[in-house]
Amino acid sequence: MPRQIRLPYVGIDxxxxxxxxxxxxxxxxSGNGGATVVVLDNVAPNAKINYADGTAVNTVSPK
Structure with a gap:
């Protein structure tokens, strides 16, 4: 499971x-070919993510 996700994007006329x-x-x-690039952290405020084995555990308590 990646710790970050790279997202390049462009529009087309x-x-x-x-x-x-x-x-x-x-x-x-700025990226290649006029693309805009953002790098997003792969985090969740409501889960514990284990990047080594790709699992996530919910940390929200049921009401």
């Missing part, structure tokens, strides 16, 4: 040309 998309925020970087 009606002529099939790529468009840069900037949503804002401190995680955006």
């Amino acid at each position: 009606k002529n099939g040309q790529t468009l840069s998309i900037k949503l804002g925020g401190g995680r955006e970087k």
Whole structure:
């Protein structure tokens, strides 16, 4: 299970040309081919993630 996920993205106009998309925020970087890239941490506030074996345990108590 990855600790981070890299997400590159672009838009496409009606002529099939790529468009840069900037949503804002401190995680955006410029990538190849006009892509915007963000790297997201693979964390969950309601789970304990074991990155070694790919399992997760719910930490939310049932009401």
